[in-house]
Every structure is written in structure tokens, then in C-alpha cells.
Amino acid sequence: MTAKIKEFPGTSLSEQDFKEGKVLFNFDKLNGIFAWDTGIGIGTYLAALKNGVILGSHCSTCRKTVVPPRTVCEWCYRPMDQYVPLKDTGTVNTFSLCYVTWDVKRIKEPLIPAVIEIDGASPLHGIMHMLGEVDPKDVKIGMRVQAVWKPAAERQGSINDILYFKPLKED
Amino acid sequence: MGMRKVAVVGAGMTKFVRRALETPKELSWEAAHMALQSCEMTMDDIDGVCFGTAPDTFDGVHMNGEYCSDGSGGWRKPFMRSYVGGGTGVFVPIQGWYHVASGLFDVVLVVAEEKMSSYYPHAQAAFMTIFDHTTERPLRPNLLWIFAMEMNRYMTTYGLSKEDIAQVSVLHKRNAADHPCALLGDANITLQDVLNSETLAWPVQRYDVSPVSDGAVAIVLAAEHVAKRITDKPVWIEGVGWHLDTSYWTNRDLAYPRYVEYAARMAYDMAGIKEPRKEINIAEPYDPFDYKALHHLEGLQLADRGKACELYSSGTASRTGNMPVCPSGGLLGVGNPIAAAGLMKIAELFWQLRGEAGARQVPGHPLRGLAQAWGDLMQVGTVVIMGR
Numbered sequence: 258m259t260a261k262i263k264e265f266p267g268t269s270l271s272e273q274d275f276k277e278g279k280v281l282f283n284f285d286k287l288n289g290i291f292a293w294d295t296g297i298g299i300g301t302y303l304a305a306l307k308n309g310v311i312l313g314s315h316c317s318t319c320r321k322t323v324v325p326p327r328t329v330c331e332w333c334y335r336p337m338d339q340y341v342p343l344k345d346t347g348t349v350n351t352f353s354l355c356y357v358t359w360d361v362k363r364i365k366e367p368l369i370p371a372v373i374e375i376d377g378a379s380p381l382h383g384i385m386h387m388l389g390e391v392d393p394k395d396v397k398i399g400m401r402v403q404a405v406w407k408p409a410a411e412r413q414g415s416i417n418d419i420l421y422f423k424p425l426k427e428d
Numbered sequence: 429m430g431m432r433k434v435a436v437v438g439a440g441m442t443k444f445v446r447r448a449l450e451t452p453k454e455l456s457w458e459a460a461h462m463a464l465q466s467c468e469m470t471m472d473d474i475d476g477v478c479f480g481t482a483p484d485t486f487d488g489v490h491m492n493g494e495y496c497s498d499g500s501g502g503w504r505k506p507f508m509r510s511y512v513g514g515g516t517g518v519f520v521p522i523q524g525w526y527h528v529a530s531g532l533f534d535v536v537l538v539v540a541e542e543k544m545s546s547y548y549p550h551a552q553a554a555f556m557t558i559f560d561h562t563t564e565r566p567l568r569p570n571l572l573w574i575f576a577m578e579m580n581r582y583m584t585t586y587g588l589s590k591e592d593i594a595q596v597s598v599l600h601k602r603n604a605a606d607h608p609c610a611l612l613g614d615a616n617i618t619l620q621d622v623l624n625s626e627t628l629a630w631p632v633q634r635y636d637v638s639p640v641s642d643g644a645v646a647i648v649l650a651a652e653h654v655a656k657r658i659t660d661k662p663v664w665i666e667g668v669g670w671h672l673d674t675s676y677w678t679n680r681d682l683a684y685p686r687y688v689e690y691a692a693r694m695a696y697d698m699a700g701i702k703e704p705r706k707e708i709n710i711a712e713p714y715d716p717f718d719y720k721a722l723h724h725l726e727g728l729q730l731a732d733r734g735k736a737c738e739l740y741s742s743g744t745a746s747r748t749g750n751m752p753v754c755p756s757g758g759l760l761g762v763g764n765p766i767a768a769a770g771l772m773k774i775a776e777l778f779w780q781l782r783g784e785a786g787a788r789q790v791p792g793h794p795l796r797g798l799a800q801a802w803g804d805l806m807q808v809g810t811v812v813i814m815g816r
Contacts, residue, residue, distance in 0.1 A: 266458035269449075270447040293561050302563070352577060353629045354627075358570065360550075361550045385569070385678050
């Protein structure tokens with residue numbers, strides 16, 4: 258059937274057609290302002306970040322410690338038993354060297370987002386954060402890292418209370 | 429299980445373009461009209477309409493499925509819109525399938541549409557909303573991060589090189605050169621072109637990524653007694669499967685898509701497939717990024733873990749190989765209008781299994797094909813197996 262059709266529908270436009278006014282368009286902006294409750298699990302997590310602690314939660318049925326903490330265990334669907342303070346060190350599970358911002362602007366110095374497996378959480382359980390104080394060329398999967406915190410007085414109970422993770426020098 | 433046999437009996441699609449003049453409604457109608465004409469049916473023959481379109485954010489229209497219902501033929505019909513992100517294009521035919529298999533309807537029109545260009549200046553920023561608003565979005569992430577990090581983990585776990593992965597992009601874009609609707613088909617693209625393209629988020633470079641696109645695809649599904657009346661070449665839906673993984677993506681094994689495995693096993697069981705590597709003649713895994721095709725082939729059990737790239741280097745994945753992969757050209761070549769891209773893979777299998785794929789035709793009268801998509805918060809696998 259595709260072989261029999263010579264001309265398919267669909268008309269291609271270019272950005273130029275907009276700029277030159279060859280097609281009509283309606284430009285509009287949506288107003289999207291939100292205030293999100295942090296909830297119980299993440300609220301407790303953020304309160305702990307304000308105190309300089311990365312918090313996980315533990316399910317004694319599944320013997321899993323997850324981060325960020327939550328109120329329900331996904332595996333057994335029972336309530337999580339307890340919050341557990343984790344260390345602020347971890348291992349780089351994976352990372353990227355990103356040369357574009359969220360709104361697709363080009364940048365020279367790459368951002369280094371990473372998934373960091375937090376010490377004290379179950380294997381492969383990590384959080385997304387940034388790496389800093391490191392030459393992009395030296396970042397490796399498996400690298401040990403430690404959180405760099407904002408000064409206590411400036412913390413707001415936000416994931417940004419951790420500025421980034423930096424390489425950990427272990428003896 | 430007392431299910432009726434369901435066949436695909438017609439298909440249609442628009443060109444996939446970066447920016448279409450047509451609105452989502454108009455694109456939907458073009459594809460649906462072509463699908464109905466291909467099997468000589470009219471809306472009077474259609475009992476229900478299943479419509480797939482991905483985030484409302486792209487269009488800035490809430491309830492976009494209902495908004496597009498005149499174009500998709502949903503008005504005055506039982507109408508259902510499904511949405512599982514990137515997985516939608518292969519989920520919406522599953523939704524159509526169960527309405528017919530159950531005996532509820534005899535004929536269902538399935539339409540998938542996406543118009544990504546309306547989001548200005550670039551659809552990329554719309555994806556920001558997939559990250560958790562409290563624990564991730566304050567870091568100002570972009571969608572590439574998640575793929576780049578998954579790709580890095582996949583490469584590092586199995587010791588793969590950028591060259592191993594770039595072969596995927598080369599093959600798919602070359603295949604797409606034979607697709608009349610393709611946005612990025614290129615018969616002469618080389619491995620060096622991919623490796624030398626701009627680095628966006630290492631290890632992801634420009635040619636590792638599928639393009640933002642507009643387009644629509646439609647198919648017609650019919651119960652056995654109807655299908656046999658209207659065509660002597662029905663293509664049967666032999667198995668379907670879908671599965672969801674955790675939304676905490678940083679708590680997951682990023683090197684292996686377990687959710688795709690479970691979706692595939694569900695579909696293989698239904699289709700009675702014991703040895704997928706021998707029984708699947710054409711694979712259309714979801715390939716929004718080149719490494720994702722490899723990742724998914726492994727989840728689909730069509731390659732050992734970390735070995736899917738060998739299908740490409742050995743020629744097995746080529747159009748003339750033993751198990752062609754994305755003979756359509758895939759998302760990397762034809763384009764990636766999210767929901768429509770998945771349904772394009774179903775339409776491709778329909779044309780391939782009927783021997784109507786023209787320049788893209790896989791030789792040797794293939795008997796059975798598999799299409800797969802993936803999406804939601806990087807966590808859903810959707811699989812359809814088709815045979816003649």
C-alpha cells in the first residue's frame with residue numbers, strides 16, 4: 258500500500274516561513290504558577306536536608322533502604338517502617354557532560370549531572386544531583402563523591418541545600 | 429482466554445516533518461482518511477475510535493484527545509484516548525485490540541497524532557515537567573540528561589564504544605532514505621558523520637538523537653469475520669504486552685530495561701513464541717536514541733545483554749539480514765512525532781508482512797514482526813507482535 262502511494266499528505270514549514278510571515282500564527286503564553294505541597298515523605302526528606310542530613314526510608318519486609326524516602330514501599334505495598342539517616346557520601350552510578358541548558362542554550366563549560374548511589378541505601382539506589390570541583394575529563398563511573406552543603410544558615414529545606422557532590426579523597 | 433482474533437486491515441500516515449502547516453486535527457484526519465481508504469471502509473463501518481497523543485503540554489491544550497476528536501473521527505462514537513508517553517504509539521493499538529478481542533466492537537479505528545512544533549521555541553523545554561517538581565526540577569534538568577546518563581551507564585556496564593552504538597544511527601537513517609514520509613533519511617550517512625556531530629550531553633551527540641517532528645498515523649483493526657470479508661491479506665495481532673517500572677528512575681538498573689522484558693514476555697506468551705530470536709523476522713524496537721534500540725533489543729530477548737550491537741556489525745540487523753531491525757528507518761530516520769512514531773512501526777509491519785513496503789521491503793516473505801515502544805517517566809514498555 259505504501260508502495261502504491263505517490264504523494265503523502267503533510268506540508269512542511271520552516272522557521273523562516275514564520276519569520277517572513279508566509280503563514281499566520283497565534284503567539285501566546287500560558288500562565289503556569291504552582292505551589293506544590295512537599296507531602297509527608299519528601300517533606301521529611303527536605304527538613305532533614307535543612308539539617309545537613311540525607312534521609313532514606315526502610316522497609317523491614319523487603320529489607321530495602323530507598324532514597325528519596327517515601328511512605329509506601331513499592332515492592333510490597335506496605336507502609337515504610339522508618340526513616341533512616343544515610344551518609345552524605347556515595348558512588349557515581351552514571352553521569353553526563355551536558356553542553357546545553359534546559360532551554361537548549363549552548364554552554365562552553367559542561368554541567369555534570371549524575372546519579373549518585375548514596376552510602377547506606379540499597380545497591381543501585383541513588384539520587385540525581387550535580388558534580389562540582391572536578392575536571393570533566395576526570396569524572397568516572399564508580400568514582401567516590403561527597404556532598405558539598407550550603408552553609409547551615411542559608412539552607413531552605415530544598416534539594417539545592419546540597420550545592421553539588423565533589424570527589425572524595427579516601428585513605 | 430476466549431479472545432477473538434484481531435487483524436490490522438488498513439493503514440495510513442502523513443509525512444513526518446519538523447513543522448507541519450496542518451493542525452493536529454488535520455493531520456489526524458489525513459492519516460485516518462488514508463487508512464480507511466486503504467481498506468475501502470467509511471466511518472459508518474467503525475464501531476469505536478482509539479486515539480493516542482502524548483503530552484498535552486506540547487499543544488498547550490487540555491484534553492487534547494477530545495479537542496482533536498473531529499479530526500480523529502471520534503465524534504458520535506465510543507472514543508478513548510490513551511496516553512503512556514512515548515509508549516503511546518504501541519499502546520493505542522493494544523487498546524484497540526482489546527476492544528475487538530473482547531467482542532465489544534467489530535471494527536476500531538486507531539489514530540495517533542503528535543504536533544511538537546507548537547511548543548516554542550523548542551519542545552525540549554516541555555519535557556522539564558517530567559522531572560519531579562521538588563527533588564529534581566530545582567536542579568534545572570533537561571531531558572537529554574536522563575538519556576545521556578542511561579547511555580553512559582549502558583556503555584560502561586558492557587564496555588561498549590561510541591562506534592558500537594553509532595552504527596544504529598547509520599543503519600536507521602540509511603533505511604529511512606527509502607521511506608517516502610521520512611524527515612532524516614540519508615542514504616550516504618557514515619559512522620564518522622555520527623561521531624563528528626555536535627556533542628549535546630556526552631555521550632549523546634546530535635546524530636544519536638531522533639528529531640522533534642509533527643505527523644500522524646492511523647490503522648484499522650477488525651475482528652476475524654470482518655477482516656476475512658474485506659481483505660485476503662489480513663495481518664493478525666498475535667500478542668500484546670505492556671509493563672511499568674518504578675517512577676524513581678534513580679533507583680533502577682539503568683543498564684537493562686526490565687520493564688521491556690516483562691512486556692515482551694507477556695506478548696511472547698500470548699503469541700506462543702518460545703524462541704523469539706528465531707521466530708521474529710522483523711524487529712521495530714523503539715529508537716528515539718541509537719543506544720535505546722540496543723537497550724530494547726536486549727530487553728526484548730532478541731540479543732544477549734550488551735551484545736545487541738553485534739546484530740548491527742554482523743549485518744543481521746540490515747534489511748537483507750536474518751532479523752532486520754527498523755527497516756522503516758525508525759524514529760532516528762523517519763522522525764519522532766511521539767505517539768505517531770510508535771504507530772508508524774505498527775504500520776510498517778503491516779506493509780512489510782503484506783509485501784507492500786516498496787523500496788523498504790524485507791526479502792524472503794517475512795512471517796512475523798514485533799514493534800515496541802517505551803515511555804512514561806522512562807519506565808513503560810509496550811509490545812505488539814504481528815503475523816500473517
